Amino acid sequence: MITIREALEPDYEAIWPMIRDVFRAGETYAVDPRISKEAARSYWMGQAAKTFVAVTDAGIVGTYYIKTNQPGGGAHICNCGYVVDPRAQGQGVARQMCEHSQDAARALGYRAMQFNFVLASNAGAVGLWHRLGFETIGTIPDAFDHPRLGVVDAFVMHKRLVP
């Protein structure tokens, strides 16, 4: 049973170890792997329209943010980032967070959701986003220097949230 709720400031103590491990690995997010705890807080919670956590009996097992992807004339499209605790993988947390984020984004007035930088090597994410209705609208060649795989492409993915 997964509950998703808005993140509160103290939740960052549980959020940080999850996003830290993902950022330090440097395999999925275009973030400096040496990012500090405070800079990561700003990235995950400071620029966001809203940040959420996914909670089970085991505690906080996932987190995501929604933010405006481009200001000004582009402000009707949002961007989200999701991280799942490795110990909770395979339980549908990412799927549930992405579905939740689409409803949350609509409630915030966004008309579409865009992922700017989905690594081609991140097959699990690419497949899940496709199954959830996102289209690949662009491919950035040699976009990311993956620590194990070398240079990989990144996809721009997009889904309309309203007709």
Add this chain to the structure above:
Amino acid sequence: MITIREALEPDYEAIWPMIRDVFRAGETYAVDPRISKEAARSYWMGQAAKTFVAVTDAGIVGTYYIKTNQPGGGAHICNCGYVVDPRAQGQGVARQMCEHSQDAARALGYRAMQFNFVLASNAGAVGLWHRLGFETIGTIPDAFDHPRLGVVDAFVMHKRLVP
């Protein structure tokens, strides 16, 4: 005769009216049209690896920035933004700045240049970037709410700078 040189802090007094008018119009950049002078300075000069100005006998007639498009594993691709004084349009200032920026980017170690948000309605820019070797690698549908034209698409454009 156009000279392009690195921007110095005092140049911002000449840069600001140019970028202000472009941002206020809200027709080409995904920037809040009400952006303040100081926030615009941060956008144009604060986050940039380098900012340049194009100078003629008439003074500063154009400006551009180079910045890293994505940190971490994406940091080998740069992004640039260009603005030409309307009174200097048609003199090849944009073309010369874009060519200059490619050399400057190579000198900074970037391997490719990406424009994240070129409005389909900005036909002059789209055509120029194509002529200068950029490819459209993605199309964001209904990406931008244009004050006169309504909702328009945006292109993601890309050029490799090294073989």
